[in-house]
Amino acid sequence: MSTWQGPQRGPGARALASLAALCAAVALFIALVPLHRDWFDLRVYYDAVHFWTGRSGGLYEYRVPGQDYGFTYPPFAALCMTPMNLLSWPLTVAVATTANLAAAVLVLRLLAGPVIRRHGWPPLPAYVVAGCLFALLEPVYDTVSFGQVNLFLLLLVLCDARQLARGGRFAGVGIGLAAAVKLTPALFIGYLLITRHRRAAATAGVVAAAATLLAHLLAPATSRDFWSAALWDTSRLGELAYVSNQSWQGALARLAHPAGPSALWWACGVLAVAGLWAYRLHRAGPADVRLGIAATGVAACLISPVTWVHHLVWALPALALLADRALELPLRRARLAWTAAAYALLCSSVVWLWRYDSGGIDGFLGGNAFVWVQLGLLCALVARPPSDHLAAHQHGQHQGTGQQRPPDREQAEAHDRGGRLDDR
Structure with a gap:
């Protein structure tokens, strides 16, 4: 396990300059090297919702001009996207990109925060380095570049994980909403069932069913189209x-x-x-x-x-x-x-x-x-x-020698053994 390092000092001027140079290099790479996806998926959402609400045709009848791609998510996702009707395309891009970046920051905090605290690293440089590593991942910059919803759904699931770790009463809400927007996160309901988080599993199921029912009540024909035909039509996916x-x-x-x-x-x-x-x-x-x-x-x-x-x-x-x-x-x-x-x-x-x-x-x-x-x-x-055995071994060593670990170090090891996404 990592050794407790005591109070951490803030980075000096040289370290700050190095961090700034790292951020600049990563930003330059992302701007120049990867292929930009030109918000392709966001454009599909935008045009499909306008096509649907403008009564030009059904939501799942829309296809990208000259291609087979169309709207592939359940009707509840389309209902969540209807505010795009009030925005111009440039403003939609700006809002979606800003929201994706905000979601990325929160996802990074939930994933990297426990690791940084447990290893006792200085927060500012650790978060900056973690953020740069995070930004370089192709799935991350592709999600932002496509205007996709993946980071929002991951954030919902991670918030639920935090609720589970804390015993929160709202655990399952995020997973239920994510499953109503896109089918892939529905497997997390299976996770809740297998691990006997029965209350959270019931909450997730009820939330997903309620959102799906709401979409059916507001757009019954569209819901029938999705569940009877569009869901099974893989040609619209590519x-x-x-x-x-x-x-x-x-x-x-x-x-x-x-x-x-x-x-x-x-x-x-x-x-x-x-x-x-x-x-x-x-x-x-x-x-x-x-x-x-x-x-x-x-x-x-x-x-x-x-x-x-x-x-x-x-x-x-x-x-x-x-x-x-x-x-x-x-x-x-x-x-x-x-x-x-x-x-x-x-x-x-x-x-x-x-x-x-x-x-x-x-x-x-x-x-x-x-x-x-x-x-x-x-x-x-x-x-x-091996960390489970190592933690137990070290715990025994401390007890046998009469040494007392720093309280925050002991809490960090307990945090690791529980494998929790707690942010206390």
Whole structure:
């Protein structure tokens, strides 16, 4: 475990200059190097909602001109987006980008905050470095660049995790809302059930059902269109074999292209992932909230038929948890090397090298690089962390020698053993 370092002094002028240079370099990289997505998804939301509310046609009849893409979320998501009718396109972009950046800051605080406090790092430089590392992740800057909703949904789930850790009465509300907006977060309700958070699971289910029912009452024809037809129409999502689809289904689709992916192999993979996920959650129990959220986010991406690269923000809790474990003293070099490699791959945009041809062994390995990262993250989470034994051993050593640890250090170790996203 990390050693207690006592009171931390603020960074000096040289350190502040270094941090400013780091921020400038990251900002320059993001502005110049990655491909900007031109708020493509936000434009789909904007045009689809205008098409629908302007009575030009049904919400799910809208298609991007010249393409098959259309609105793919449940009707409740469209209801949440109707305020865009009051805004011009430039103002919509400004509001959505500002909101995404604010959500990113809050997600970073919830993920990195417990790690920074537990290791006793100075807050300002630690948050700046963590923020720069966070911004370089392709799923993060793609979410902002596309104008996507992933960070908002992740924030809702992480707020629920914090409520679970504190025993809050509103735990489940965030997961329920996220599941009503997009189907992928619905797996977190399964997490609540497996780990016996029964009240939170009931709350999430009721909230999701209430939001879905509200959408049905306000737009019954649109709801029928979604649940009976649009939900099952994968053509409106894009080509399953497209390299951005980094789910298990996407890997199979690229392997079989131009034929369709094998339903049998997809089902076998889904059952294997679901089995690993459920086994780890059952073994961890209800106390290890951080691990439960991390494993569920990765499993949801693998199981989903379509997981675009920007959807991989759901893997960020797993990266944060594994980095936290790897940075324990004595340093877990193998775990740290694997976590750093997974992070580097998620920053690299490497899968796009096989955008036009994912055939051959190189295409199978490189074109599915993010699929292998997710499988590696899930397996690393399933493995029993040595920190539990180390914490118990150190606790016994302190008792045997009569040494007294600093109170905040003792609280930090208890915080880690519970695996909580508490922010006290």
